[in-house]
Amino acid sequence: MAPGSFAEYTVVPAKFAVPVPSLKPEFLTLLISGTTAYISLKELGDLTEGEKVLVTAAAGGTGQFAVQLSKKAKCHVIGTCSSHEKASFLKSIGCDFPINYKAENVAAVLKKEYPQGVDVVYESVGGEMFNLAVRSLATKGRLIIIGFISGYQTASGLLPVNAGALPAVLLKKSASIRGFFLNHYLSQYQEAMMTLLKMHSNGELMCEVDLGDKSPEGRFIGLESVFRAVDYMYIGKNIGKIVVELSHPVISKL
Known part of the structure; x- marks a missing residue:
């Protein structure tokens, strides 16, 4: 959470420290990835039972938690990934419909399987995947942007390719797009961490x-x-x- 993380040792204010029951790498997954998924879905997702949730990069650091937390909210979860191995992993954590974008056309699959669109998208890829997510939204759908890894190394991915058409697309569906940056929700951080730690300890959350x-x-x-x-x-x-x-x-x- 602080600059200089790639170091053997660092110093942080005690108020930012979170007690953990033991020392194991699984707890590191919760610090940013877990809390990002938990708070963003809680504050921006407005998940209700039976809704369809699309998670991009679902087998990644934060995607894994978006999948599991959406399932705990009794939603139907679709997850994109890049291999059969990742698809199997997604099934193991409760994903209802993994899509391997290296072997399948995601747009075609979504159009066929979910012709009315998806209610919530948890998006962290950017670029064309962002465009696809927007087009796949259902009426009153919500898209949460938590990152855009496709654009981290270059300028691409920062904005949707069809940015000019974006207002019309959203208007026609009464849909919304909201960005999420964890630092703006630090007042909820401790509660999120303690909840996730408890879920993991109870065997309700895989890290x-x-x-x-x-x-x-x-x-x-x-x-x-x-x-x-x-x-x-x-x-x-x-x-x-x-x-x-x-x-x-x-x-x-x-």
Whole structure:
């Protein structure tokens, strides 16, 4: 949550510290990814039972929580991912309809399976996926933007390709788009963390961690492996939250 996170040690004000029952990397997944999903869906999603929720990059660090929390709200969850392995993971955490965009045409699948559109989109990819999400909204649909990883390395992904048509698309559906930045909701942070920790302790929430065991050069250990972990994230190979072990028992996360 503070600058200088890629370090072996750091100092934070005590008021920002959250007590955890033990020292394990799973808890790192909740600090930003878990709380982002929890607070954004609670404040902006207005989820009700039976609604259809589309989660992009659903097998990633924050997508995994959007899927599980939407299921706890008794919604029907669709998740996009990039491999059969990720699709299997999504099914294991309750996703009703995984879509492997490397093997299927997401737009065609959504149009066929959900002709009336989806009620909520939890979007973190940007670019064409954002455009697709907008087009897939149902009447009174809500799209929550929590990131745009496709544009982090370049200028692309910052704005929808068809930005000029966006007002008309939203107007025709009485739909809405809202951005979410965790720093603007810090007053709810402690409550979110404690709720998520309790859910995890009770076995109600899976916190998937990717330590890099399946990366070409193996597990991410030491500061020198951070650049490998970042590259691994950008090529979309991770399942769950990437965690880099710095010097036991100190760990960092991406």
